[in-house]
Amino acid sequence: MTEPSYQQPAYQPPAGTGPSGPRASFGRRLVAAIIDGILLGVVGGIFYAISRPLGYAVQLLITIAYLTYLEGSPSGQTVGKKAMGIRVIDFRTGGSIGYGRAFVRWIGRYVSAIPCLLGYLWMLWDKEKQTWHDKFANDVVVPESAYPVESWPG
């Protein structure tokens, strides 16, 4: 006859639960995007006032440079994300996504926006709270409180 076992079974996270770690909320990400949009819009607007084509060109270039540099830096924070205390990290390693993937993330924003922003709203029901551009760059957006930043921009 075997002894009954009173040992606790190893902890198994139940299937269909939330994300694998703390994630930045929809509200914080939205406000961060609005802050960045205003910043980039003001700079672009100044050039737009001088000349339309110049405005478009400058707006595009500063947006690429701004997002690629800041989201690819070790902090993973644009000005808006810094203000909201959130950052972009590599989903697998938790480190920086680097400039290459930050550029992919910028291109991915267009894909996310094309079907009426469906790719942005995706985070509302995604398990890891990822937008489509997060998935393309294999990143997650997380609260700084759980993943501290060493220096900004890095």
Next chain:
Amino acid sequence: MLLDPGELRLAGGAMLAAGLTLPALPGHPSFHCPLRALTGLPCPLCGLSTSVEETVHFHLGDALAANPLGVLLVLVAVALLVLRPARLALPRAVVPTVLAASWLFELHRFSFL
């Protein structure tokens, strides 16, 4: 699948607020579908700004004509704000099914089906 009720309550609240205020703003700001602008094809979320705005102003006929999903989203948003559930779980198939149904409706509305 497990959903975050706090996130959805915020998003739903923002949607209701936008539906109530946007039509009253000068020029009636709206979001034009980039997919439709680029290809002529509507996307699964097309017609939703109109539908949500008409629903919150009790123009149910116009809302249903634009996209019935908008009426459902308003009802869900109000339910989330009133009932404030602590936990929210849905079968996995719900989101893809709703998006597919909405897309079929829009494709039919723009005479692609």
